[in-house]
Amino acid sequence: MNASAPNPYGVSVQVRGLRKSFDGQEVLKGIDLEVLPGEIFVIMGPSGSGKSVLLKHIIGLDPPDDGEILINGESIQTPEIASKYRLALVFQSGALLNSLTVGENVGLYLTEHRLKSPEEISKIVSEKLEAVGLKDVADKMPNELSGGMKKRVAIARALVIEPQLILYDEPTSELDPLSAVVIGEEILKLKNEIHVTSIVVSHDRELAFGVADRIAVINEGRIVIIGTPDKMKKTSDPLVQRFLNADFKREPQTKSL
Amino acid sequence: MFENIGEIVLLFWRTLLALPLAWRQRQKVFEQFFEIGNASLLMVCILSFFIGGVLALQTGPLLTEKSLGSYLGGIVGYSICRELAPIMMSILIAGRIGSAMAAEIGSMRVYQEIDALRTMNINPIHYLVLPRLVAMAFALPMLVIVAILVGWFGGAVVAEGNNHIGLSFQAFYFSLRQFVESKDVANGIFKTFCFALIIAVVSCHQGLMTIGGPRGIGRSVTKAVVNSIVLIVIFDYVLTRVLMLFNK
Numbered sequence: 001m002n003a004s005a006p007n008p009y010g011v012s013v014q015v016r017g018l019r020k021s022f023d024g025q026e027v028l029k030g031i032d033l034e035v036l037p038g039e040i041f042v043i044m045g046p047s048g049s050g051k052s053v054l055l056k057h058i059i060g061l062d063p064p065d066d067g068e069i070l071i072n073g074e075s076i077q078t079p080e081i082a083s084k085y086r087l088a089l090v091f092q093s094g095a096l097l098n099s100l101t102v103g104e105n106v107g108l109y110l111t112e113h114r115l116k117s118p119e120e121i122s123k124i125v126s127e128k129l130e131a132v133g134l135k136d137v138a139d140k141m142p143n144e145l146s147g148g149m150k151k152r153v154a155i156a157r158a159l160v161i162e163p164q165l166i167l168y169d170e171p172t173s174e175l176d177p178l179s180a181v182v183i184g185e186e187i188l189k190l191k192n193e194i195h196v197t198s199i200v201v202s203h204d205r206e207l208a209f210g211v212a213d214r215i216a217v218i219n220e221g222r223i224v225i226i227g228t229p230d231k232m233k234k235t236s237d238p239l240v241q242r243f244l245n246a247d248f249k250r251e252p253q254t255k256s257l
Numbered sequence: 258m259f260e261n262i263g264e265i266v267l268l269f270w271r272t273l274l275a276l277p278l279a280w281r282q283r284q285k286v287f288e289q290f291f292e293i294g295n296a297s298l299l300m301v302c303i304l305s306f307f308i309g310g311v312l313a314l315q316t317g318p319l320l321t322e323k324s325l326g327s328y329l330g331g332i333v334g335y336s337i338c339r340e341l342a343p344i345m346m347s348i349l350i351a352g353r354i355g356s357a358m359a360a361e362i363g364s365m366r367v368y369q370e371i372d373a374l375r376t377m378n379i380n381p382i383h384y385l386v387l388p389r390l391v392a393m394a395f396a397l398p399m400l401v402i403v404a405i406l407v408g409w410f411g412g413a414v415v416a417e418g419n420n421h422i423g424l425s426f427q428a429f430y431f432s433l434r435q436f437v438e439s440k441d442v443a444n445g446i447f448k449t450f451c452f453a454l455i456i457a458v459v460s461c462h463q464g465l466m467t468i469g470g471p472r473g474i475g476r477s478v479t480k481a482v483v484n485s486i487v488l489i490v491i492f493d494y495v496l497t498r499v500l501m502l503f504n505k
Contacts, residue, residue, distance in 0.1 A: 056372075059376055061372050061375060061376065082378045083378070087376065088376060088377075089372075089373075089376045091369050091372070091373060093368065093369060095368065095369040096370075096373075097365070097370050097373070098364075098365075098368075098370070099361075108377060108379070109377045109378075112377070112379045112384065113378070113379075114281075161377065
């Protein structure tokens with residue numbers, strides 16, 4: 001990987017006939033989708049529908065049982081892909097290394113690949129932390145941060161890579177609405193400023209309709225529908241409608257005394 | 258354990274291939290080295306002092322009774338450097354450090370930190386296994402050298418202090434010099450070096466294979482310690498037998 005290379009455009013992602021089983025249970029049952037360069041593509045669906053597993057396949061952490069994932073037309077399973085394209089995943093938990101400080105976490109990619117001097121790394125770390133709205137946290141340990149701060153640090157760590165494709169796994173889960181809006185704005189800013197391709201897995205309808213160019217709904221390992229947010233709102237598919245419009249139904253209170 | 262032996266050998270081989278990168282990871286190697294030495298030095302000294310002492314206590318009176326008291330230094334010295342210090346210290350380090358390695362790497366696996374490394378194109382073998390293996394390969398033999406010296410000292414103290422033995426320091430030392438050669442010490446150090454590799458690779462392998470939550474980490478720690486000890490004991494016999502051929 002070469003972090004110093006310019007990143008004019010994001011990469012395209014194609015998923016073809018992706019199947020995956022764990023212990024005989026098929027989790028992904030033939031997923032087909034295409035994400036365009038520079039697009040924000042949101043994948044929604046109920047818990048256990050296979051969203052996070054799909055994300056892990058797209059970045060190459062898990063090998064598929066069948067089917068393929070192509071980054072700019074090249075299989076993610078080819079060994080050279082990691083050195084050719086800069087891909088990043090923001091984990092649901094942040095997945096910060098607990099033995100390192102926040103600053104060391106953010107600069108880890110540059111340090112391990114020896115891409116910059118320690119002074120330059122320190123400067124870049126400060127810049128990226130500031131870009132996600134965090135100051136004076138570089139010397140703290142991850143366990144001293146709140147859930148929202150950890151997620152923002154994870155985004156800063158991904159930004160250091162100057163990614164062409166950035167994947168977010170439930171970026172707003174466990175966050176208060178204000179922090180969720182900040183994360184959403186970050187995702188949009190990255191698209192507008194560095195034209196990165198973004199794939200966001202989320203339950204959060206506000207986030208999905210706020211940032212997505214297109215949305216896919218996945219259920220029981222299959223894509224139910226793919227379309228723009230407007231198309232989603234207008235679809236008559238009962239499962240999609242139920243998922244998008246689910247809300248509490250509270251019985252009107254009656255006088256009991 | 259034996260169903261994973263292929264994976265363990267493969268992990269060892271991949272780590273060996275990464276050895277040229279060890280200098281780049283020197284800071285982590287030093288950290289691990291300090292961790293192993295600092296955490297275990299006192300325990301090693303206490304354990305080896307009493308191992309030497311009890312060995313003298315068990316054999317000394319019998320040898321003295323048979324008028325063979327002058328052999329005590331040789332018997333204690335030989336047993337400690339060739340067998341007791343290497344195997345006892347390796348078992349101690351498997352319990353103290355091997356378990357910590359498996360727990361740390363296992364927890365990194367469970368909490369997706371290793372996945373995060375992979376997404377950054379950082380090889381977990383280079384980042385996690387290599388520094389631990391190199392540090393262990395240096396630290397454990399050094400601890401065993403300390404253990405041998407302290408064990409001899411423990412034996413000498415008991416030999417002189419016990420009324421049923423009454424062998425002076427000088428006589429103990431003379432006997433030790435008479436029977437123990439430098440190749441005997443080298444023999445013990447070489448075995449320890451092999452045990453260090455076993456502990457590091459088995460513990461890191463268990464950590465990397467961890468699945469599930471805290472219970473999975475606990476299971477990995479137990480397996481790392483038990484498997485390391487079993488392999489140490491098996492390899493102890495094999496290595497002793499092989500080294501006997503060279504020592505003829």
